[in-house]
């Protein structure tokens with residue numbers, strides 16, 4: 277059941293990729309993500325993390341079950357309404373940055389506002405640009421920036437429309453340790469200072485330790501749900517999962 281402090285909720289969500297050999301990527305997953313919290317989603321390769329992120333963000337539709345962003349049931353929306361919801365209420369940060377190469381840093385940051393036809397709040401834009409430390413680079417193009425700077429542009433772009441939820445898929449995957457720490461601190465500040473909700477897929481226990489909660493997937497299900505477990509416990513849980521042999525391998 278939906279509760280008022282849920283930023284995102286998924287109820288009995290399943291996703292099967294059809295084909296010659298159908299793949300059950302998510303099997304009746306239930307999860308709630310409270311407003312103003314940061315959750316790390318972890319688990320072995322192929323366990324369903326990205327599929328969950330895509331379904332929860334309205335980038336893909338589940339085969340069955342219900343996804344809500346706030347009180348909005350995504351299954352009740354047309355494609356057009358879903359596009360608008362993604363633009364207005366959700367932000368995205370991906371490993372590959374996904375910036376538009378032909379646009380300047382400033383134009384990239386302002387793109388979501390331009391697309392939604394809303395006049396950006398100048399004071400807020402200035403604050404976001406300051407927070408990500410890119411004030412001196414607004415006229416540069418993404419190719420003229422380091423990886424960490426490009427990811428900071430992507431985060432500024434995700435913050436500028438003040439989305440309720442920011443979905444991140446391996447946001448630090450392409451970054452060195454120091455730059456990753458800066459990017460994670462920025463995401464953390466979106467939660468602590470602006471009350472936004474962050475849901476982040478990551479393989480990195482250190483990145484996950486910035487979260488308020490870590491959920492671990494295996495075989496399309498949540499197998500662990502840990503409040504602030506710390507790097508050590510996260511690493512231990514992942515190692516335990518890693519040692520589990522796939523069924524086929526055990527039989528063979």
Ligand SMILES: Nc1ncnc2c1ncn2[C@@H]1O[C@H](COP(=O)(O)OP(=O)(O)OP(=O)(O)O)[C@@H](O)[C@H]1O
Pocket residue numbers: 293294299300301319320321322323324325326327328
């Ligand atoms: N478009 C697709 N068509 C068919 N199968 C898919 C498709 N996308 C994902 N899958 C399968 O669904 C399962 C879950 O994939 P998903 O990408 O969600 O896993 P993941 O946990 O994010 O993995 P990784 O950590 O490697 O990114 C995998 O078995 C994958 O092969």
